[in-house]
Amino acid sequence: MTAATPSPQALRLGTRRSPLAMAQSGQVAAAITAATGSAVELVEVTTEGDVSREHLTQIGGTGVFAAALRAALLAGEVDLAVHSLKDLPTTPEPGLTIAAVPVRSDARDVLVARDGLTLGELPAGSRLGTGSPRRAAQVLALGLGLELEPVRGNVDTRIGFVHDGVLDGVLLARAGLIRLDRADEATEVLDPLQVLPAAGQGALAVECRADDTHLVAALAALDDPDTRAAVTAERALLAALEAGCTAPVGALAEVVESLDADGHVVLELFLRAVVAAPDGSDLLRRSASGPFDQPVELGRTLAAELLEDGAADLVTHHPPQPDPGSTAHDPSTSDLSNHQHSTERVS
Numbered sequence: 249m250t251a252a253t254p255s256p257q258a259l260r261l262g263t264r265r266s267p268l269a270m271a272q273s274g275q276v277a278a279a280i281t282a283a284t285g286s287a288v289e290l291v292e293v294t295t296e297g298d299v300s301r302e303h304l305t306q307i308g309g310t311g312v313f314a315a316a317l318r319a320a321l322l323a324g325e326v327d328l329a330v331h332s333l334k335d336l337p338t339t340p341e342p343g344l345t346i347a348a349v350p351v352r353s354d355a356r357d358v359l360v361a362r363d364g365l366t367l368g369e370l371p372a373g374s375r376l377g378t379g380s381p382r383r384a385a386q387v388l389a390l391g392l393g394l395e396l397e398p399v400r401g402n403v404d405t406r407i408g409f410v411h412d413g414v415l416d417g418v419l420l421a422r423a424g425l426i427r428l429d430r431a432d433e434a435t436e437v438l439d440p441l442q443v444l445p446a447a448g449q450g451a452l453a454v455e456c457r458a459d460d461t462h463l464v465a466a467l468a469a470l471d472d473p474d475t476r477a478a479v480t481a482e483r484a485l486l487a488a489l490e491a492g493c494t495a496p497v498g499a500l501a502e503v504v505e506s507l508d509a510d511g512h513v514v515l516e517l518f519l520r521a522v523v524a525a526p527d528g529s530d531l532l533r534r535s536a537s538g539p540f541d542q543p544v545e546l547g548r549t550l551a552a553e554l555l556e557d558g559a560a561d562l563v564t565h566h567p568p569q570p571d572p573g574s575t576a577h578d579p580s581t582s583d584l585s586n587h588q589h590s591t592e593r594v595s
């Protein structure tokens with residue numbers, strides 16, 4: 249994807265320069281042009297997350313990708329930006345609005361492993377890379393004896409670790425592979441029954457200045473109400489849990505048809521969630537459904553239930569106490585779980 253020829257009338261779409269960001273920005277730009285007839289040019293915005301070689305959890309986590317794009321929007325340097333919703337902090341940015349949530353791609357995670365292997369086929373001791381405490385915890389909880397290694401870098405870099413034999417596999421979002429036209433490289437699509445995706449995974453947010461009323465109205469053409477309702481429920485759940493717990497969270501809401509008391513078909517949201525101890529030693533799973541038009545209430549209700557179940561205690565999971573005075577190494581404070589104790593969430 250290359251930047252369009254600059255044109256004074258074109259809408260300026262601020263984007264990170266990673267292949268995935270360029271792909272999804274280009275796809276949204278094409279959809280805007282198709283829906284509104286407006287030309288859209290891509291304007292590269294460098295973010296700290298792209299420049300730094302530090303592990304993402306050490307430079308402030310998920311918000312770094314969004315922050316520079318939001319600053320460029322507020323400064324009037326660009327007119328709109330496309331975010332991966334799962335990378336967008338749950339707190340709204342004053343002065344900006346999410347004008348469209350386009351139709352969601354696949355929300356699920358995938359495994360890209362050597363020799364076409366699935367999780368169940370990988371031998372115990374196999375090493376899997378992920379930068380996501382959520383993915384690590386849920387895969388560890390399967391009890392397969394797999395080892396999880398923190399990795400970062402773009403999709404190409406991470407898959408490269410498998411091709412180069414550095415790792416036996418990596419865990420990624422299927423949506424990213426689809427947008428890069430690489431979905432066929434996955435060796436297994438992980439069932440949400442076992443690995444729930446991040447809140448908002450697979451969905452995009454198109455953000456612009458709230459007072460840019462013409463653009464807000466034009467972008468509404470790209471909005472998908474089902475996706476917006478689902479990710480609103482997932483993000484309300486995440487926001488409510490973030491207030492009281494630092495453990496990794498997975499969440500997936502789907503629009504389902506249900507029958508009301510009179511036998512009429514009504515749309516509902518079905519929300520599933522997991523909160524996991526970072527070492528996978530403990531997981532809380534719950535689901536709930538509610539009216540389509542009350543996604544925030546659904547997310548908050550399910551979060552409250554998970555907190556009642558003890559979600560806030562999961563990150564400080566205490567294995568059986570060693571003998572008093574013992575300085576035995578606690579496996580939950582290994583290098584990997586220290587990364588996972590970050591209060592910032594990564595995918």
Ligand SMILES: NCc1[nH]cc(CCC(=O)O)c1CC(=O)O
Pocket residue numbers: 332333334335419420421422423424448449450451452594595
């Ligand atoms: N954390 C980085 C990130 N942000 C969005 C996606 C994929 C696309 C999406 O989930 O919308 C990815 C890559 C990945 O997790 O594999």
